Amino acid sequence: MKVLSDYHVHTSFSGDCKIVAEVMIEEAIQKGIRHLCLTDHMDYDYIDSAVCFEFDTAEYFRRLLPMKEKYADQIDLAIGIELGLQPYLSKKHHNLVFSHSFDFILGSVHLVHCKDPYYPAYFQGREEEDAYQEYFQCVLQNLEAYSNFDVFGHLDYVVRYGPNQNTYYSYQKYQEIIDEILRSLIKKDIGLEVNTGGYKYGLGVPNPCPEIICRYRELGGKIITLGSDAHDPAFLSYEFERAATLLKSCGFSSYYIFHNRKPEEIGL
Numbered sequence: 001m002k003v004l005s006d007y008h009v010h011t012s013f014s015g016d017c018k019i020v021a022e023v024m025i026e027e028a029i030q031k032g033i034r035h036l037c038l039t040d041h042m043d044y045d046y047i048d049s050a051v052c053f054e055f056d057t058a059e060y061f062r063r064l065l066p067m068k069e070k071y072a073d074q075i076d077l078a079i080g081i082e083l084g085l086q087p088y089l090s091k092k093h094h095n096l097v098f099s100h101s102f103d104f105i106l107g108s109v110h111l112v113h114c115k116d117p118y119y120p121a122y123f124q125g126r127e128e129e130d131a132y133q134e135y136f137q138c139v140l141q142n143l144e145a146y147s148n149f150d151v152f153g154h155l156d157y158v159v160r161y162g163p164n165q166n167t168y169y170s171y172q173k174y175q176e177i178i179d180e181i182l183r184s185l186i187k188k189d190i191g192l193e194v195n196t197g198g199y200k201y202g203l204g205v206p207n208p209c210p211e212i213i214c215r216y217r218e219l220g221g222k223i224i225t226l227g228s229d230a231h232d233p234a235f236l237s238y239e240f241e242r243a244a245t246l247l248k249s250c251g252f253s254s255y256y257i258f259h260n261r262k263p264e265e266i267g268l
């Protein structure tokens with residue numbers, strides 16, 4: 001069965017996206033997407049002052065709730081958010097999450113000790129392997145600090161931006177810490193996102209890599225969402241067929257969507 005659910009999509013509420021929600025939704029309808037979740041960036045205290053990754057959540061709901069109705073017979077629209085996790089933000093995230101009725105909350109790590117691997121400075125003056133290791137350590141720290149979200153986004157995000165990307169990277173190299181992360185996710189009932197942005201970045205695989213997705217299942221993980229991380233309608237449901245084939249090869253027979261933060265299973 002074709003995967004018709006994209007659960008990681010940005011709109012102009014995100015500081016790095018210019019596409020308004022209506023355009024994204026209408027393009028998704030054109031593409032035959034049935035379940036769409038908008039997950040705009042909320043990265044408090046983002047380091048680059050040239051870009052703001054915070055938005056007015058009240059306005060977000062004011063704009064999006066009527067669209068749920070407007071497009072109801074064409075697409076199932078879910079209102080989500082992508083929280084940029086940093087351990088000290090847990091109280092702020094707690095307040096945000098409880099003050100709105102989100103359908104879906106994606107937790108992602110974009111900043112490691114105030115540095116985004118997106119910028120080369122994160123890798124400067126050290127081995128790539130150490131920089132990757134530090135990223136995973138930070139993921140674990142974040143999980144200990146705050147875990148009231150539904151799915152963890154692009155688990156090996158750091159690999160997109162490494163000087164050699166995934167050329168020398170493998171799950172086995174970081175097995176100990178990644179297993180600890182996966183066990184923690186499973187224990188907390190947090191799902192794992194298969195983010196097809198990895199294909200777009202030329203990795204040839206999604207984020208996280210196939211070995212991590214298979215390992216999540218091996219350890220007992222069930223909740224998978226698929227997300228394109230589209231900031232442009234051209235990338236909606238990008239390479240989802242490839243990701244679905246990969247999921248089946250790992251032994252998954254379903255993936256999930258969310259409403260009111262409750263997971264709903266859909267067969268692959």
Ligand SMILES: [Zn+2]
Pocket residue numbers: 082108110153154
């Ligand atoms: Zn992200």
Ligand SMILES: [Zn+2]
Pocket residue numbers: 008010082229
């Ligand atoms: Zn994103």
